[in-house]
Amino acid sequence: MKKASAKKGKSRKPSTQDSSPVIRKTKRERFPIGVGTAASGLEAFSALLSNLPEKPGMAFVFVQHLDPSHTSALREILSRTKIPVTEVTDGVVVQCNHVYVIPPDTNLVLSSQDIDALQRTLDETRLFADVLIETAREAILVLDAKLRVVVANRAFYNSFKISASETESQLIYDLGNKQWDIPRLRELLGDIASKNSRVDDFEVRHDFPHLGERIMMLNARRIEPRGGHRLILLSIQDITKERNHSELLSRHAALIDLTSDALIVRTMDGTIEFWNRGAEEMYGWKKEQALGKKTYDLLRTQFPVPFQQLEQELRRTGRWHGELVHATQSGHDCIVSSRWTLLEQQGGEPTIFETNTDIRERKNYEENLRQLSGHLMRVQDEERRRIARDLHDSTGQKLAAAKLHLDTMVRKSDLRAHQQSLTESAQLVDEAFQEIRTLSQILHPPLLDETGLISATRWLVDGFSARAKIPVEFKISGEQPRLPQAVELALFRVIQESLNNIYRHAAAKKARIELTQTEEKVILQVHDNGKGIPPGLLSNSRDGKHIMGVGILGMKERLSQLGGTLEIEASKNGTTVRATLPHTKTASSSA
Numbered sequence: 001m002k003k004a005s006a007k008k009g010k011s012r013k014p015s016t017q018d019s020s021p022v023i024r025k026t027k028r029e030r031f032p033i034g035v036g037t038a039a040s041g042l043e044a045f046s047a048l049l050s051n052l053p054e055k056p057g058m059a060f061v062f063v064q065h066l067d068p069s070h071t072s073a074l075r076e077i078l079s080r081t082k083i084p085v086t087e088v089t090d091g092v093v094v095q096c097n098h099v100y101v102i103p104p105d106t107n108l109v110l111s112s113q114d115i116d117a118l119q120r121t122l123d124e125t126r127l128f129a130d131v132l133i134e135t136a137r138e139a140i141l142v143l144d145a146k147l148r149v150v151v152a153n154r155a156f157y158n159s160f161k162i163s164a165s166e167t168e169s170q171l172i173y174d175l176g177n178k179q180w181d182i183p184r185l186r187e188l189l190g191d192i193a194s195k196n197s198r199v200d201d202f203e204v205r206h207d208f209p210h211l212g213e214r215i216m217m218l219n220a221r222r223i224e225p226r227g228g229h230r231l232i233l234l235s236i237q238d239i240t241k242e243r244n245h246s247e248l249l250s251r252h253a254a255l256i257d258l259t260s261d262a263l264i265v266r267t268m269d270g271t272i273e274f275w276n277r278g279a280e281e282m283y284g285w286k287k288e289q290a291l292g293k294k295t296y297d298l299l300r301t302q303f304p305v306p307f308q309q310l311e312q313e314l315r316r317t318g319r320w321h322g323e324l325v326h327a328t329q330s331g332h333d334c335i336v337s338s339r340w341t342l343l344e345q346q347g348g349e350p351t352i353f354e355t356n357t358d359i360r361e362r363k364n365y366e367e368n369l370r371q372l373s374g375h376l377m378r379v380q381d382e383e384r385r386r387i388a389r390d391l392h393d394s395t396g397q398k399l400a401a402a403k404l405h406l407d408t409m410v411r412k413s414d415l416r417a418h419q420q421s422l423t424e425s426a427q428l429v430d431e432a433f434q435e436i437r438t439l440s441q442i443l444h445p446p447l448l449d450e451t452g453l454i455s456a457t458r459w460l461v462d463g464f465s466a467r468a469k470i471p472v473e474f475k476i477s478g479e480q481p482r483l484p485q486a487v488e489l490a491l492f493r494v495i496q497e498s499l500n501n502i503y504r505h506a507a508a509k510k511a512r513i514e515l516t517q518t519e520e521k522v523i524l525q526v527h528d529n530g531k532g533i534p535p536g537l538l539s540n541s542r543d544g545k546h547i548m549g550v551g552i553l554g555m556k557e558r559l560s561q562l563g564g565t566l567e568i569e570a571s572k573n574g575t576t577v578r579a580t581l582p583h584t585k586t587a588s589s590s591a
Contacts, residue, residue, distance in 0.1 A: 049081035049099065056083065060099045126225075139236040145193045147172050150231060159238065161210040172234075179206045185218070192222050192232050203239075215240045262336070262356040268311075268349055270294040282336075282358055284329030295354075299326040314352070318342045323359070335360050370560065381489060399433040438463070445492075453488040453515075454480055457495055461513065468503045470511060477516040487581055490558040491515075491524050494566070494579045497555055498526035506530025506575060517583075524579040533570035555579070 045062065060083070079085045085099040086092070094100060133140050139156035141149055152167045160176060172189070173181040182204065191197040199220035207213045220234040256263055262282045265274035275290040283290075283299065290298060296307075302325035303310060314320045320340040328334050336356040343351045403426055448456040454476065461472045482488075495513060502508050508530030516523045556566045564581035 046081070049083060052081070052083065054082040055097045057096065059094050059096055061088075061094070061102065062099070063102045136235070139238075141172065141234045141236070143172060143189070143232040143234060145230050145232075147189055147193070147232070149175070156236070159211075159236075160208065177209055179204070179208055189220060189232065189234075192220055193230065196222050198222075199234075213240075214238055215243050262354075262358075264295065264354040264356070266295055266352050266354065268352065270296050272298070273351065279356075282328070282334065282356065283326065301326055314340055314342055324356070326356070334358060335363050370557070399429055399436065403429045403433065448488060448492055449485075452482045453491055456488075456492055457513065457515075460492070460496060460499070464499050464503070468499075470502065470508060472499070472510070473512045475512065475514045477514065478518070480515065480517060483522065487522070487562060490555075490562060490564070490581070491522070491579060493558060494524060494555045494577065495526060497552065498577045501552075502526075502528045502530065506532075508574065520583055522581045522583065525576060527574060527576045529574040532572055532575050533568075 049060070081099065083097060083099050085101060088100050088102050088106070092100070133142070133151070133153050136153060136155060139159045140153045141156060142151040144150050149167050149170050149172060152164070156162075157164065157167070162176060167175060173186070185202065185204070188197070188199045188202065192199065199218055202218040202220075204216045204218060205213070206216070215238070217237045217239045218234065219237075220232055223231050223233050225231065257277045259276065260278050260281070262279035263274070263276040264272060264279055266272050272290050272293050272295055275285075275287045279290070280286055285298065295301065304322055304324070310320060310322075319342065320338075322338060324336050324338045326334045326336055335358075337359045338357075339355045341353045343353055345351065407426055445456045445459060447459055457474060461474050464470070465472050483491075499511070502511055506528045508528035511526065511528040514523075514525045514527075516525075552566070552568070559566050559579055559581065562581055564579060567578045567580075569576045569578070
């Protein structure tokens with residue numbers, strides 16, 4: 001089937017490039033179209049048509065060359081034929097077995113189109129739209145211009161527990177318990193119908209039947225599936241969970257903002273994404289000044305270890321804890337206890353949640369306590385030295401004199417009856433003298449001051465092996481020049497306390513002491529082959545304080561005063577105590 005369009009203007013031949021209305025022809029009805037022009041040959045055309053049958057199986061279109069001011073007689077001439085003759089008007093459909101005459105001063109456009117294909121496309125489009133509406137997760141209503149429900153999808157019925165008979169052809173304001181009867185919503189939907197406006201993200205909070213209190217978000221548009229037939233497409237989305245979750249996050253964010261600790265969320269490269277009020281108060285920068293900056297650049301972070309090493313631990317374990325030095329906006333150093341947690345995100349880069357606690361005041365207390373502890377240790381050492389000296393010089397001398405008097409009395413003949421008692425008394429005095437001598441040397445061995453750590457250690461090892469029946473190997477590596485007095489005393493106390501622990505707790509068969517000096521540090525190791533420390537006890541008591549008691553605490557404090565460290569390694573094969581002191585620190589301590 002074909003369609004023609006006629007517009008006033010100069011007559012011309014058909015053109016497929018013209019923008020005028022078109023002639024359409026279906027695939028089911030195929031027929032040729034003859035197009036001709038006539039100036040002086042109308043009689044010939046008339047004779048041709050008169051000799052054709054009534055149904056020649058084609059259509060004829062005649063375009064006449066004629067001055068527009070003259071009246072055409074073409075239609076009357078051609079009407080003498082048996083075939084129906086029609087003058088073309090705008091949008092006329094060309095049919096087979098017809099003759100069409102184009103009026104003078106008129107443009108003609110012929111086009112051919114598959115009507116069946118258009119119909120199939122239209123049907124498919126409607127089906128596609130129906131499927132989209134029916135399978136949408138959001139509840140959808142289609143309203144007419146009077147706001148009555150034309151169509152509702154499955155999600156609407158499932159969400160609001162309402163039947164089709166209670167919905168279709170009903171005003172939207174009458175649905176349910178009239179939850180949609182909201183003046184502002186009435187106004188917005190009315191504007192859509194009359195002004196072709198739209199509704200974007202309109203929220204309704206209501207106690208819905210069968211659902212309880214919910215928050216719904218409405219969006220609406222006007223659609224015209226057929227010319228002049230106006231409908232409103234209304235989507236309804238339940239955002240209750242999302243809104244509750246958002247409000248919960250807002251409350252949590254408010255609580256986080258109230259903490260005095262600095263809470264920072266940043267990317268792996270250090271870009272700050274969250275900066276709470278505690279961070280503002282601690283460092284001085286406002287949130288607007290910090291967001292988007294790199295933490296390392298903004299705070300000029302000083303790390304205790306190379307950053308690559310720290311990052312490796314964070315990626316391996318998901319967390320890191322240590323002390324950092326940051327710079328505030330005013331330029332002061334801020335020592336913080338920093339705790340990092342790695343937050344993995346699916347399909348994205350992980351982020352770091354960083355909590356920083358200002359420990360400057362605690363550090364000051366610790367430093368004061370360390371200084372006090374060091375002073376008490378020096379006082380204790382001096383008191384030990386004095387007691388040892390008094391025991392040796394005074395009490396020991398008195399016991400020695402008493403023993404000489406007893407020996408003299410034993411040799412006299414008139415005391416033979418009491419010889420046994422006197423002999424036992426002299427023996428007891430001698431034992432007391434030896435014990436006092438040993439005690440004085442343990443409190444402060446004179447060899448430590450006179451000949452140094454090596455000699456004092458050998459004397460201590462010999463005495464321990466004799467008393468405890470545990471052989472101890474003393475090994476020296478490298479040159480062993482005299483160390484500062486404070487260093488030798490600290491190392492001697494570590495050896496002394498370690499041997500006491502071996503005797504009391506280890507049930508060891510033997511022990512080994514190794515002393516090594518390098519250009520940078522002094523290393524002392526005391527190892528035994530005893531039963532070690534039960535698994536988990538050291539890890540459950542910070543730095544082993546609960547397990548080892550006051551003796552180990554004293555050793556750690558002595559070493560820390562000199563810039564050293566104490567490490568304890570325990571296994572089923574025994575225990576190793578390792579003390580390390582830097583030479584630079586010992587040199588300064590000796591001054």
